Amino acid sequence: MKLTYTIFAFLLTLQSCSKSETEHANNGPSMQVESVSMNGKEMKNNVKGIPLDAEWTLQLHQSSDPSQLASLIRLRDSSKANVSIRVTGNAEKNQIHIRATQSLSPLTDYRIEIDGSPNNLVSDQPLEAYRFYFTTAIDSTDKHVRLSDESALLDLVQRQTFAYFWDFAHPSSGMIPERSGSQQTVTTGGTGFGLMAIVVGVHRGFITRSEGLQRTQKIVAFLSQADRYHGAFSHWYDGATGSTLPFSEQDDGGDLVETALLVQGLLAAREYYEDPSLSSSIDLLIEEVEWSHFQNQQEVLFWHWSPNHNWALDLKIEGWNESLIAYVLAAGSPTHSITRETYQKGWARNGDFRNGKSFYNLPLPLGPDYGGPLFTAQYSFLGLDPNGLRDAYADYGEQTKNQTLINLAYCVDNPLGYYGYSEDVWGLTAGDIPTGYGAQSPTNDLGVISPTAALSSMPYTPQESLDALAFFYYKLGDRIWGEYGFKDGFSLDEGWFADSYLAINQGPIIIGIENHRSGLIWDLVMRAPEIQTGLRKLGFSSSKI
Numbered sequence: 001m002k003l004t005y006t007i008f009a010f011l012l013t014l015q016s017c018s019k020s021e022t023e024h025a026n027n028g029p030s031m032q033v034e035s036v037s038m039n040g041k042e043m044k045n046n047v048k049g050i051p052l053d054a055e056w057t058l059q060l061h062q063s064s065d066p067s068q069l070a071s072l073i074r075l076r077d078s079s080k081a082n083v084s085i086r087v088t089g090n091a092e093k094n095q096i097h098i099r100a101t102q103s104l105s106p107l108t109d110y111r112i113e114i115d116g117s118p119n120n121l122v123s124d125q126p127l128e129a130y131r132f133y134f135t136t137a138i139d140s141t142d143k144h145v146r147l148s149d150e151s152a153l154l155d156l157v158q159r160q161t162f163a164y165f166w167d168f169a170h171p172s173s174g175m176i177p178e179r180s181g182s183q184q185t186v187t188t189g190g191t192g193f194g195l196m197a198i199v200v201g202v203h204r205g206f207i208t209r210s211e212g213l214q215r216t217q218k219i220v221a222f223l224s225q226a227d228r229y230h231g232a233f234s235h236w237y238d239g240a241t242g243s244t245l246p247f248s249e250q251d252d253g254g255d256l257v258e259t260a261l262l263v264q265g266l267l268a269a270r271e272y273y274e275d276p277s278l279s280s281s282i283d284l285l286i287e288e289v290e291w292s293h294f295q296n297q298q299e300v301l302f303w304h305w306s307p308n309h310n311w312a313l314d315l316k317i318e319g320w321n322e323s324l325i326a327y328v329l330a331a332g333s334p335t336h337s338i339t340r341e342t343y344q345k346g347w348a349r350n351g352d353f354r355n356g357k358s359f360y361n362l363p364l365p366l367g368p369d370y371g372g373p374l375f376t377a378q379y380s381f382l383g384l385d386p387n388g389l390r391d392a393y394a395d396y397g398e399q400t401k402n403q404t405l406i407n408l409a410y411c412v413d414n415p416l417g418y419y420g421y422s423e424d425v426w427g428l429t430a431g432d433i434p435t436g437y438g439a440q441s442p443t444n445d446l447g448v449i450s451p452t453a454a455l456s457s458m459p460y461t462p463q464e465s466l467d468a469l470a471f472f473y474y475k476l477g478d479r480i481w482g483e484y485g486f487k488d489g490f491s492l493d494e495g496w497f498a499d500s501y502l503a504i505n506q507g508p509i510i511i512g513i514e515n516h517r518s519g520l521i522w523d524l525v526m527r528a529p530e531i532q533t534g535l536r537k538l539g540f541s542s543s544k545i
Helices: 066-072 150-167 188-203 209-225 256-273 276-287 291-295 324-332 340-347 396-413 451-455 462-475 503-517 520-526 529-537
Strands: 033-038 048-050 055-060 073-077 085-090 095-100 109-114 130-136 185-187 236-238 430-433 436-439
Touching: 066 073, 066 085, 073 085, 073 095, 150 188, 150 462, 150 503, 185 188, 188 209, 188 256, 188 503, 188 520, 209 256, 209 276, 256 276, 256 324, 256 520, 291 324, 324 340, 324 529, 430 503, 451 462, 451 503, 503 520, 520 529
Parallel strands: 048 130
Antiparallel strands: 033 055, 055 095, 073 109, 085 095, 109 130, 185 236, 430 436
16 A cells, blocks of 8 residues: 555544634524535544645535635644635535645644634624644655666665765774764764675775775774773774763673674675785684673673673573674684573573564564564674574574564554555664654554665565655655765654664665675675684574585
8 A cells, every 4th residue: 555645534623612702692503514524535633644735625514605704714834824725615515615725835734713703703603613633744746856767776875875984984983973963972883884884885886995995994993992891892982082982871881782783894894805904903803702701601691791880781682682693703703602502591592582473464483573673683684694594493584574574564554543654654663753762663653764674674675675765765855865865764643854864774774775786795794704603503504604
């Protein structure tokens, strides 16, 4: 079902005024509106998505001269400014027709007012005061000239998204800022995505191989002198000094998941450039990560360790989330590896992370009902190729694809009735929302779509993601397309559009599109010895190992 620009219902709030407002001086009866319709369909309350050229029909309970009532009817926008309208009617059918004389503004709140105050009565039977509230639809015209083909659009999106990781990188370290507007605070996982994005930039000719190698060497040199904790990196750093910036009060030490996302990017860079000096530096960083320390003497990996707070956060890395790559790298470590039992008892919880149910007729092997936020099917699989990847618990090609399709099907079903959700407007994941930042999913739906969710899923749902891409760019491109590609989120229901870019959401877009187009990052990471060893040790099978 494509997003349409016709409305299903119209907001009609029948608010009767006080007796002094609705009765004529001689206490005669007042006329009432029986119903309001648009395009032949009766309208209801507070509906969003009204066409910009809508015409409304008010059905009165008795006959009246429309010319007498025209002066009582107003159309006003959210600032209460009057909008010019044309009022006509059919006395025989007891109907009044209302249309704006020019196209309404998109995604704007309006109301039709009927003034029933005594000073404006024009007949012995005046019309009662009412308020009809509604919100208009999007402007469905193309905001950009149509490109020649699908490939040209993918090139544009990758190039513009790449600019976040190239132009906006910290000038001293090359590390990637957490978000636009905060260049000093750089992020470890986002830099891992950035290293892969730079590889894509070289591959697509956005920069030269020499430029990509030099920037990667700069990042690796910074990482070599940055604060580390048993070899693990913190979540945030000062991009100039390498000092840890606490992510929260007790999160001021090593973050194993951020470290794993960084190492994933380091592996892609090492395998791509095949530069001896760079490879040696990367190997040393990887060998110094003490994955086994983060077991806290238990058969599970823990997310955090702090020299000031020790294991106070007590967050186990277990169940289905974005962190599978941490277990694969920990198992494949040449110096501080974990056992297969740690994976089975910790991550898989002895199989307790299985789901096994179906949602929208799609079986979901692992994780919470309806799959959770889409980043959990993406971050580890920017480097790990899920196609044909299996272990004792799941087929990961089925897991990632079906989790994505369930997310799409939920948005099309739209059980909460948010305006705009459709086969072209879908994707619930973590990102910016009107009140800050949050992780959305079918079981925590706030009405905010994150472009990264659908676009980063392109390897799993190519046509569905391409349809979303075309809609985002051509139909919403005046609101969500900018200097660094697609902005972080939007709500058509609220008429809200983020003005931010986040590294952890921009990275999967350029990488996911590349894996759809060429499989480049998958091929690089999957051939790394650490990945090969880790997957085999944990009992995975794949044609690539």
